[in-house]
Amino acid sequence: MPKVLISDELSDAAVQIFKDAGVEVDFQPKLGKDPAKLAEIIGDYDGLAIRSATKVTADLIAKATNLKVVGRAGIGVDNVDIPAASAKGIVVMNTPFGNSITTAEHAVAMMFACARQIPAADASTQAGKWEKSKFMGVEITGKTLGLIGAGNIGSVVAARAIGLKMKVIAYDPFLSAERAQALGIERIEEVDDLLARADFVTLHVPKTEKTANIISAERVAKMKKGARLINCARGGLVDEAAVAEALRSGHLAGAAFDVFSVEPAKENPLFGAPNAVCTPHLGASTSEAQENVALQVAEQMSDYLMHGAISNALNAPSVTAEEAPVLKPWVSLAETLGSFAGQVTEDPIEEIEIEYVGEVGDLNLKPLTAALSAGLLKPLVGEGGVNMVSAPVVARERGIHITESRKDAQGAFGSYIRLIVTTETLTRSVAGTIYSDGKPRFIQIKGINLEAEPMKHMLYTTNTDTPGYIGALGTKLGALGVNIATFALGREEKSGEALALLGVDDNISETALAEIAALPQIRHAKALAF
Incomplete structure (x- = not known):
């Protein structure tokens, strides 16, 4: 009988799922906060079920002589050393969809709170002021909601908004025309076009190189006057100082943030700004969501340990x-x-x-x-x-x-x-x-x-097949301090379309990429990372 250690808080129902599947369970929910004790006993277990408190480090994995699977009840796995687990053949699972509805509902709740100034009105009323005329709100009905990201969470928000009789528009590079039609929303090609039209803007994208600071100070200025901005996705997607200034100037009518560029957020430019609603990363904080991810991870781990089935594995x-x-x-x-x-x-x-x-x-x-x-x-x-x-x-x-x-x-x-x-x-x-x-x-x-071997950092260009291109590109990269490791060329026909795929030692910055793209022979240049 396989044996699983639960070192963080999981529900009794999750524990029962393990037992019903024929898995022996050792439920020690406080153990994750005692890494020395955890390391002392981890060698006795086939599975480890965790939330965020337990840190599955390389040192812990080295002592996990029998461990076959780590199950994270939730999305984030920053507390798991996945390369170390992979090297030892330990499957790492998460539950990527367990928090979707809860996070979407929090975004909608924040939109209402912002539209009707509920937090400020509550504080004023409880202070005995009765400032009814001060807290004039706006209706949600008939307004345009702009989604930046229409994936799993964004699509749930869209459905809720449509039920509230809002018009929903969305920017998402992966959103096809057919999918947009199925969701009942309008697909927008450019972020700036969405910002110019939306009364409410809500973000539902991960933080990547492409999405970091996607709502910059310049884009805050391009938002529709009187619009409201909601971010329950990730910190670092928005220039918070620019939003705070836009609230003070009256360009924006409100903002609601559940995530911040630095967390825990003890101080932030948004704190104290007019009609700024702030919550401490509560997107996944409902009893239903916590229960859902706990049940899911118990089911996934049981299926793997008893039947060899792998679900939502990050490394296998x-x-x-x-x-x-x-x-x-x-x-x-x-x-x-x-x-x-x-x-x-x-x-x-x-x-x-x-x-x-x-x-x-x-x-x-x-x-x-x-x-x-x-x-x-x-x-x-x-x-x-x-x-x-x-x-x-x-x-x-x-x-x-x-x-x-x-x-x-x-x-x-x-x-x-x-x-x-x-x-x-x-x-x-x-x-x-x-x-x-x-x-x-x-x-x-x-x-x-x-013929090109993939490398961690690469440069891909399409260009016209003209004499001197290799020299021009090499000279430009040299001037920018970019060291070439490999250089592969191909062309369609003489003087026709050609392309190059270069392996380079380091990531190419956006500034450097712009200079490369400005070379007269280049049609398109792209920095790649593998």
């Missing part, structure tokens, strides 16, 4: 022990191809077609397709919001149609994977294979042949 494909050694390099390649496409495709993706050519087509394709889908979605969804198990579900929710096909070997390579991405305006492809050294290689982009 759903494969058998016999398949794993063969699939491992192909899983890595599939995720890299997906990541490349996700980073370079700027329009909403409607369809992806995956061709498995040659011997790879004889393998278990489910983990390969899941890995590719996860790589495609991570640039916008974020690491914690998608994994190999949840990626196909997230893709379906976003209206992305996925097809697979097996083909006989053809061309110079006996086995490879080709990804074909279709948007409203274009179709593009990228292909890769595994060389004899077990490492992945790009072998074709946009139908143009080349």
Whole structure:
């Protein structure tokens, strides 16, 4: 009988799920705050169920001689050393969808609180002032709600807002026309256009390089006068000082924040600003949400320990022990191809077609397709919001149609994977294979042949095939202090379209990228990270 340690607070119902599944449970909810004691006994357990208090460090994992699975009741896994767990073969699971409704409802509640100035009116009334004329609010009905992010949580907010008779518009690079129609919302192509139209703006995106400070001071100024801004997503998405100033000047009528750039937020520019509603990161803080994630993690861990089923794993494909050694390099390649496409495709993706050519087509394709889908979605969804198990579900929710096909070997390579991405305006492809050294290689982009080993930091350019381009690009990178590790070139035909894929030592800044893109031969330049 497998044995699970619960070292944080989980409900009695979750404990019972383990027992009903035939798993022995040791419920010690205070143990997570005693790392020395936890390290002393962790070697006795097959599973560890946690929330946020328990820190699963590399040192703890080293002592976990029998541990097979760590289950996090919640989304964030910052308290788990996933690389250390992966190196030891320990599956790390989370519950990415357990808090969706609760977080969405908090955003709607904050919108109401902001619209009717409820917190300030409550404080005034309880102080005996009865300032009825001071707290003039606005109706929600008939107003335009602008969603920045229309994924799992954003779509719930949209449904609630439509029920309140609001008009909902949304900006989300992954939102297809079909998905927008199904949700009953209008898709907006640019953030600035959404800000100019929305009476209420609410954010539902992860914090990534693309979304950090997405509501900058410049964009605050572009918001509709008298609009209200709600952020229950992540701190760091908004220039809080700019919002505070806009509240004081009267440009914005209100703001409601549950998350802040620095937490715990003991001080913040928003504190004390007119009609600023602030709560201490309560998005997931309901009894139902806490119960849901606890039950989910108990079910997932029980299924794995008793039947070998893996759900919502962040570091393991759903494969058998016999398949794993063969699939491992192909899983890595599939995720890299997906990541490349996700980073370079700027329009909403409607369809992806995956061709498995040659011997790879004889393998278990489910983990390969899941890995590719996860790589495609991570640039916008974020690491914690998608994994190999949840990626196909997230893709379906976003209206992305996925097809697979097996083909006989053809061309110079006996086995490879080709990804074909279709948007409203274009179709593009990228292909890769595994060389004899077990490492992945790009072998074709946009139908143009080349050979490039993926690296952590890369530069991708499309350009005209003219003499002097390599020298011009190399000179520019040298002047910017960017060291080239590898340089792969390909072209369609003489003097036609060409492309380059360079491995570089460090991340290329936005400023440097702008200078690179300004070279006369370049049509497009993109910094990539794998």
